[in-house]
Amino acid sequence: MAAVLAAAALTAWRSAIHHNRQVAFEPFPIAGNLYYVGTPDVTAFLLTGPQGHVLIDGGYPESAAGIMANIARLGFRITDVKVLLNTHAHEDHAGGLAALQKASGAQLWISRGDARVVAAGGVGDPTLGPFRLLAYLGLTGYPAPRIDHRFDDGATVRLGPIELTAHATPGHTPGCTSWSFPVRDGARRWLAVDVCSLTVLPFDYPGRQAGFERSFRTLRSLPAELFLGSHASFFGMQRKLAQRAKATDPVAPFIDRAGYLRYVDRAEATFRRDVAKRGDR
Secondary structure (H helix, E strand, C coil): CHHHHHHHHHHHHHHHHHHHCCCCCCCEEEECCEEECCCCCECCEEECCCCCEEEECCCCHHHHHHHHHHHHHCCCCHHHEEEEECCCCCHHHHCCHHHHHHHHCCEEEEEHHHHHHHHCCCCCCHHHHHHHHHHHCCCCCCCCCCCCEEECCCCEEEECCEEEEEEECCCCCCCCEEEEEEEEECCEEEEEEEECCCCCCCCCCCCHHHHHHHHHHHHHHCCCCEEEECEHHHHCHHHHHHHHHHCCCCCHHHECHHHHHHHHHHHHHHHHHHHHHHCCC
16 A cells, blocks of 8 residues: 555656646747747757757756747747757756757757766766656656767857857766857847856765856856856846836847856855855865
8 A cells, every 4th residue: 555655655756747848838928039949947048049949957857848848939940949058967957958959959068077977867967966766767857868969078069050058067967068149139249148057955065165166167167148058047038127127229138248247156155155064174
Protein backbone atom coordinates (compact mmCIF):
# COMPACT_ATOMS: atom_id res chain seq x y z
CA MET A 1 0.00 0.00 0.00
CA ALA A 2 2.82 2.40 0.90
CA ALA A 3 4.47 1.72 -2.46
CA VAL A 4 1.21 2.38 -4.30
CA LEU A 5 0.66 5.66 -2.45
CA ALA A 6 4.23 6.74 -3.09
CA ALA A 7 3.87 5.95 -6.80
CA ALA A 8 0.61 7.89 -6.97
CA ALA A 9 2.15 10.87 -5.20
CA LEU A 10 5.13 10.83 -7.57
CA THR A 11 2.83 10.66 -10.60
CA ALA A 12 0.77 13.60 -9.35
CA TRP A 13 3.92 15.60 -8.58
CA ARG A 14 5.35 15.04 -12.04
CA SER A 15 2.00 15.84 -13.68
CA ALA A 16 1.77 19.14 -11.78
CA ILE A 17 5.31 20.08 -12.75
CA HIS A 18 4.63 19.18 -16.39
CA HIS A 19 1.52 21.38 -16.38
CA ASN A 20 3.23 24.35 -14.71
CA ARG A 21 6.04 24.32 -17.25
CA GLN A 22 3.57 24.80 -20.10
CA VAL A 23 1.99 28.04 -18.85
CA ALA A 24 1.62 30.34 -21.87
CA PHE A 25 2.81 33.93 -21.96
CA GLU A 26 2.13 36.56 -24.61
CA PRO A 27 5.29 37.41 -26.58
CA PHE A 28 6.20 41.05 -27.11
CA PRO A 29 8.80 43.31 -28.78
CA ILE A 30 11.40 44.80 -26.43
CA ALA A 31 13.36 47.02 -28.81
CA GLY A 32 14.27 46.96 -32.48
CA ASN A 33 14.77 43.35 -33.57
CA LEU A 34 14.71 41.97 -29.98
CA TYR A 35 11.63 40.04 -28.81
CA TYR A 36 10.54 38.16 -25.71
CA VAL A 37 9.26 34.64 -26.49
CA GLY A 38 9.62 32.87 -23.13
CA THR A 39 7.34 31.85 -20.28
CA PRO A 40 6.17 34.02 -17.38
CA ASP A 41 9.54 33.73 -15.62
CA VAL A 42 11.94 31.47 -17.55
CA THR A 43 13.10 33.67 -20.39
CA ALA A 44 13.79 33.13 -24.08
CA PHE A 45 14.83 35.97 -26.39
CA LEU A 46 14.59 36.15 -30.18
CA LEU A 47 16.90 38.34 -32.26
CA THR A 48 15.69 38.62 -35.85
CA GLY A 49 17.71 39.42 -38.94
CA PRO A 50 17.71 39.18 -42.75
CA GLN A 51 20.03 36.14 -42.76
CA GLY A 52 18.03 34.35 -40.05
CA HIS A 53 17.28 34.57 -36.36
CA VAL A 54 19.04 33.82 -33.06
CA LEU A 55 17.21 32.29 -30.09
CA ILE A 56 18.68 32.50 -26.59
CA ASP A 57 17.61 29.67 -24.24
CA GLY A 58 15.09 26.87 -24.64
CA GLY A 59 13.21 26.72 -21.35
CA TYR A 60 12.03 23.40 -19.93
CA PRO A 61 11.34 20.46 -22.26
CA GLU A 62 7.63 21.27 -21.93
CA SER A 63 8.26 24.94 -22.79
CA ALA A 64 9.59 24.36 -26.31
CA ALA A 65 6.16 24.16 -27.94
CA GLY A 66 5.13 27.45 -26.33
CA ILE A 67 8.35 29.17 -27.45
CA MET A 68 7.71 28.02 -31.02
CA ALA A 69 4.11 29.21 -30.80
CA ASN A 70 5.29 32.60 -29.55
CA ILE A 71 7.74 32.92 -32.44
CA ALA A 72 4.91 32.18 -34.88
CA ARG A 73 2.58 34.59 -33.06
CA LEU A 74 5.07 37.38 -33.72
CA GLY A 75 5.03 36.56 -37.44
CA PHE A 76 8.33 34.66 -37.64
CA ARG A 77 9.11 31.06 -38.58
CA ILE A 78 10.96 28.60 -36.38
CA THR A 79 12.77 27.34 -39.49
CA ASP A 80 14.36 30.78 -39.84
CA VAL A 81 16.08 30.36 -36.45
CA LYS A 82 19.65 29.53 -37.51
CA VAL A 83 21.48 29.85 -34.17
CA LEU A 84 20.52 28.51 -30.74
CA LEU A 85 22.34 29.89 -27.70
CA ASN A 86 22.12 28.98 -24.03
CA THR A 87 22.91 30.70 -20.75
CA HIS A 88 23.49 27.54 -18.71
CA ALA A 89 22.93 23.81 -18.40
CA HIS A 90 20.03 23.69 -15.94
CA GLU A 91 16.85 22.01 -17.13
CA ASP A 92 14.76 25.20 -17.07
CA HIS A 93 17.05 26.80 -19.68
CA ALA A 94 18.46 23.86 -21.66
CA GLY A 95 15.56 21.41 -21.47
CA GLY A 96 13.81 22.57 -24.64
CA LEU A 97 16.91 22.93 -26.80
CA ALA A 98 16.66 19.48 -28.41
CA ALA A 99 13.08 20.05 -29.57
CA LEU A 100 13.86 23.58 -30.78
CA GLN A 101 16.93 22.32 -32.63
CA LYS A 102 14.93 19.55 -34.30
CA ALA A 103 12.19 21.95 -35.40
CA SER A 104 14.53 24.67 -36.65
CA GLY A 105 17.64 22.83 -37.83
CA ALA A 106 19.66 25.53 -36.04
CA GLN A 107 23.28 25.26 -34.93
CA LEU A 108 23.63 25.03 -31.14
CA TRP A 109 26.39 26.85 -29.27
CA ILE A 110 27.20 25.74 -25.69
CA SER A 111 29.94 26.98 -23.37
CA ARG A 112 32.79 24.56 -22.84
CA GLY A 113 32.17 24.66 -19.09
CA ASP A 114 28.58 23.38 -19.40
CA ALA A 115 28.87 21.31 -22.59
CA ARG A 116 29.38 17.96 -20.86
CA VAL A 117 26.20 18.34 -18.80
CA VAL A 118 24.09 19.61 -21.72
CA ALA A 119 25.33 16.79 -23.96
CA ALA A 120 24.26 14.32 -21.25
CA GLY A 121 20.81 15.85 -20.89
CA GLY A 122 21.53 17.24 -17.44
CA VAL A 123 23.17 14.12 -16.02
CA GLY A 124 26.23 14.79 -13.86
CA ASP A 125 25.42 18.41 -13.05
CA PRO A 126 27.85 19.33 -10.22
CA THR A 127 25.60 22.13 -8.95
CA LEU A 128 22.91 19.69 -7.79
CA GLY A 129 25.00 18.03 -5.09
CA PRO A 130 23.42 14.76 -3.88
CA PHE A 131 20.35 15.41 -6.04
CA ARG A 132 22.46 14.46 -9.07
CA LEU A 133 21.26 10.93 -8.37
CA LEU A 134 17.75 11.90 -9.53
CA ALA A 135 19.02 12.42 -13.08
CA TYR A 136 20.65 8.98 -13.11
CA LEU A 137 17.31 7.53 -11.99
CA GLY A 138 15.48 9.37 -14.78
CA LEU A 139 13.49 11.57 -12.40
CA THR A 140 15.11 14.77 -13.67
CA GLY A 141 17.04 15.67 -16.78
CA TYR A 142 16.05 16.53 -20.32
CA PRO A 143 16.44 15.39 -23.94
CA ALA A 144 20.06 15.84 -24.95
CA PRO A 145 20.56 18.18 -27.92
CA ARG A 146 23.32 17.96 -30.50
CA ILE A 147 26.08 20.44 -29.65
CA ASP A 148 27.51 21.95 -32.82
CA HIS A 149 29.93 24.47 -31.28
CA ARG A 150 31.70 24.65 -27.93
CA PHE A 151 32.98 28.10 -27.05
CA ASP A 152 35.11 29.90 -24.47
CA ASP A 153 34.93 33.31 -22.82
CA GLY A 154 34.91 36.19 -25.32
CA ALA A 155 33.60 34.14 -28.24
CA THR A 156 31.61 36.08 -30.84
CA VAL A 157 28.61 34.60 -32.62
CA ARG A 158 27.58 36.33 -35.86
CA LEU A 159 24.60 35.86 -38.14
CA GLY A 160 24.39 38.60 -40.77
CA PRO A 161 24.18 41.92 -38.90
CA ILE A 162 23.50 40.17 -35.55
CA GLU A 163 26.54 39.91 -33.30
CA LEU A 164 26.64 38.51 -29.78
CA THR A 165 29.56 38.21 -27.36
CA ALA A 166 29.84 35.45 -24.76
CA HIS A 167 30.96 36.47 -21.27
CA ALA A 168 31.93 33.69 -18.86
CA THR A 169 30.04 34.38 -15.62
CA PRO A 170 30.47 31.11 -13.70
CA GLY A 171 29.34 30.25 -10.20
CA HIS A 172 25.69 29.33 -10.70
CA THR A 173 27.08 26.67 -13.06
CA PRO A 174 30.69 26.16 -14.22
CA GLY A 175 29.85 27.34 -17.75
CA CYS A 176 27.26 30.02 -16.98
CA THR A 177 27.35 32.51 -19.86
CA SER A 178 25.97 36.04 -20.06
CA TRP A 179 25.41 37.40 -23.57
CA SER A 180 25.90 40.99 -24.69
CA PHE A 181 24.71 42.33 -28.02
CA PRO A 182 23.83 45.66 -29.63
CA VAL A 183 20.18 46.37 -30.35
CA ARG A 184 19.25 49.03 -32.91
CA ASP A 185 15.90 50.74 -33.23
CA GLY A 186 16.06 53.29 -36.02
CA ALA A 187 18.79 55.77 -35.12
CA ARG A 188 18.95 54.54 -31.53
CA ARG A 189 21.38 51.90 -30.30
CA TRP A 190 21.73 50.16 -26.94
CA LEU A 191 23.89 47.39 -25.49
CA ALA A 192 21.73 44.57 -24.16
CA VAL A 193 23.09 42.13 -21.57
CA ASP A 194 21.30 38.87 -20.85
CA VAL A 195 22.64 37.87 -17.43
CA CYS A 196 23.01 34.11 -16.95
CA SER A 197 22.38 33.93 -13.18
CA LEU A 198 24.06 34.99 -9.95
CA THR A 199 21.82 32.82 -7.77
CA VAL A 200 23.80 31.00 -5.08
CA LEU A 201 22.73 27.36 -4.93
CA PRO A 202 23.17 25.34 -1.72
CA PHE A 203 25.76 22.89 -3.05
CA ASP A 204 29.42 23.71 -3.57
CA TYR A 205 31.65 22.45 -6.36
CA PRO A 206 35.34 23.06 -7.20
CA GLY A 207 35.95 26.60 -8.43
CA ARG A 208 32.53 27.96 -7.50
CA GLN A 209 33.73 30.79 -5.25
CA ALA A 210 36.37 32.00 -7.73
CA GLY A 211 33.75 31.77 -10.46
CA PHE A 212 31.34 34.08 -8.65
CA GLU A 213 34.13 36.56 -7.89
CA ARG A 214 34.99 36.68 -11.58
CA SER A 215 31.34 37.08 -12.56
CA PHE A 216 30.76 40.14 -10.37
CA ARG A 217 33.80 41.84 -11.91
CA THR A 218 32.81 40.90 -15.46
CA LEU A 219 29.22 42.06 -15.23
CA ARG A 220 30.15 45.38 -13.62
CA SER A 221 32.63 46.00 -16.44
CA LEU A 222 29.96 45.71 -19.16
CA PRO A 223 28.26 48.99 -20.15
CA ALA A 224 24.83 47.36 -20.08
CA GLU A 225 21.84 49.53 -20.99
CA LEU A 226 19.07 47.03 -21.77
CA PHE A 227 18.95 44.75 -18.71
CA LEU A 228 17.83 41.17 -19.43
CA GLY A 229 18.29 37.88 -17.60
CA SER A 230 17.61 34.16 -17.69
CA HIS A 231 14.68 34.72 -15.31
CA ALA A 232 12.19 37.55 -15.77
CA SER A 233 12.30 38.22 -12.03
CA PHE A 234 15.97 39.22 -12.29
CA PHE A 235 15.15 42.34 -14.30
CA GLY A 236 11.59 43.02 -13.09
CA MET A 237 9.93 42.16 -16.38
CA GLN A 238 6.35 42.13 -15.12
CA ARG A 239 6.76 45.59 -13.57
CA LYS A 240 8.41 46.91 -16.71
CA LEU A 241 5.62 45.53 -18.88
CA ALA A 242 3.10 47.47 -16.79
CA GLN A 243 5.23 50.61 -17.18
CA ARG A 244 5.61 49.94 -20.91
CA ALA A 245 1.82 49.97 -21.39
CA LYS A 246 1.72 53.59 -20.15
CA ALA A 247 5.04 54.86 -21.53
CA THR A 248 5.41 57.21 -24.48
CA ASP A 249 8.54 55.26 -25.42
CA PRO A 250 7.85 51.52 -24.93
CA VAL A 251 11.59 50.76 -24.80
CA ALA A 252 12.24 53.15 -21.90
CA PRO A 253 11.34 50.79 -19.00
CA PHE A 254 13.88 48.24 -20.22
CA ILE A 255 16.73 50.78 -20.34
CA ASP A 256 17.85 50.14 -16.80
CA ARG A 257 21.56 50.26 -16.03
CA ALA A 258 20.83 51.26 -12.44
CA GLY A 259 18.64 48.16 -11.99
CA TYR A 260 21.33 46.01 -13.59
CA LEU A 261 23.95 47.21 -11.12
CA ARG A 262 21.56 46.80 -8.19
CA TYR A 263 20.98 43.20 -9.25
CA VAL A 264 24.74 42.53 -9.23
CA ASP A 265 25.14 44.27 -5.86
CA ARG A 266 22.33 42.28 -4.24
CA ALA A 267 23.66 39.02 -5.64
CA GLU A 268 27.15 39.74 -4.36
CA ALA A 269 25.81 40.57 -0.89
CA THR A 270 23.97 37.23 -0.83
CA PHE A 271 27.12 35.46 -1.97
CA ARG A 272 29.22 37.14 0.76
CA ARG A 273 26.73 36.03 3.41
CA ASP A 274 26.88 32.48 2.05
CA VAL A 275 30.69 32.49 2.14
CA ALA A 276 30.70 33.79 5.71
CA LYS A 277 28.18 31.14 6.78
CA ARG A 278 30.24 28.37 5.24
CA GLY A 279 33.46 29.75 6.71
CA ASP A 280 35.07 29.67 3.26
CA ARG A 281 38.30 31.55 2.72
